[in-house]
Amino acid sequence: MRRVIIFGLKDYAELAHYYLAHDSSDDVVAFCVHRAYLPADQMFLGLPVIPFEEVASIYPPGDYFFFVPMSPKAMNRDREKIYLAVKDMGYQCISYVSSQATTFGNEIGENCFILENNTIQPFTKIGNNVALWSGNHIGHHGIIRDHVTFTSHVVMSGHCDIGAYSFFGVNSTLRNALKIAEGSFIAMSAAVVKDTEAWAVYKGNPAIKMDIPSTKMRF
Numbered sequence: 415m416r417r418v419i420i421f422g423l424k425d426y427a428e429l430a431h432y433y434l435a436h437d438s439s440d441d442v443v444a445f446c447v448h449r450a451y452l453p454a455d456q457m458f459l460g461l462p463v464i465p466f467e468e469v470a471s472i473y474p475p476g477d478y479f480f481f482v483p484m485s486p487k488a489m490n491r492d493r494e495k496i497y498l499a500v501k502d503m504g505y506q507c508i509s510y511v512s513s514q515a516t517t518f519g520n521e522i523g524e525n526c527f528i529l530e531n532n533t534i535q536p537f538t539k540i541g542n543n544v545a546l547w548s549g550n551h552i553g554h555h556g557i558i559r560d561h562v563t564f565t566s567h568v569v570m571s572g573h574c575d576i577g578a579y580s581f582f583g584v585n586s587t588l589r590n591a592l593k594i595a596e597g598s599f600i601a602m603s604a605a606v607v608k609d610t611e612a613w614a615v616y617k618g619n620p621a622i623k624m625d626i627p628s629t630k631m632r633f
């Protein structure tokens with residue numbers, strides 16, 4: 415049984431605690447946030463909340479694991495920052511893959527948060543720090559690179575290459591064999607029919623590039 419510290423105190427952290435408690439053999443021992451965000455009683459869901467600045471002296475890397483299940487804010491770069499900071503401290507991050515997801519021995523990296531009813535078809539690889547919210551179709555012979563978020567009910571057809579930091583809104587759809595460039599923001603319900611440009615926003619059916627960089631998106 416791995417002893418796990420969860421970073422954060424918001425919805426994602428609460429959900430991660432729920433999923434790990436109900437659907438894994440991992441044991442969540444504490445939550446962790448930067449000192450400035452510590453709650454007055456230093457407790458959350460009946461567990462201690464430890465300042466990030468001190469966590470390594472209380473729960474040493476090697477004996478404990480981390481999980482950083484944060485939202486896609488700032489095109490996944492906020493989650494990347496904490497994930498890399500935790501790794502720099504010497505921790506290994508766990509990945510959670512729902513027992514209700516369908517997988518086929520896929521390569522899946524660390525700090526991934528993969529919820530129920532995702533179908534990840536054979537020969538598709540998933541990098542580090544990837545969130546697949548519920549119900550996505552992740553087609554065969556594809557690759558999802560690091561720091562990506564799929565929200566829900568996205569269809570990624572076969573042979574797609576998903577660039578790092580990308581975000582997919584609910585119900586978006588990708589034609590087969592597309593190359594989605596780094597930092598692409600695909601709006602909800604967009605139907606992407608051709609390769610995308612880096613750090614661009616796409617909307618509509620067929621999806622059209624918007625006049626705003628994805629780094630300016632607020633969600």
Ligand SMILES: CC(C)(COP(=O)(O)OP(=O)(O)OC[C@H]1O[C@@H](n2cnc3c(N)ncnc32)[C@H](O)[C@@H]1OP(=O)(O)O)[C@@H](O)C(=O)NCCC(=O)NCCS
Pocket residue numbers: 565566582583584600601602603604617618631633
């Ligand atoms: C791209 C997105 C961010 C646009 O949001 P926004 O900037 O707040 O847009 P607004 O709601 O102000 O709408 C601006 C215009 O775009 C249209 N629009 C908004 N989203 C659209 C979409 N996904 N596709 C097509 N048109 C869209 C609106 O109808 C509106 O049109 P109008 O000016 O003719 O009235 C939003 O559509 C989106 O995809 N968000 C992600 C949602 C999501 O997946 N959340 C995950 C929850 S788990």
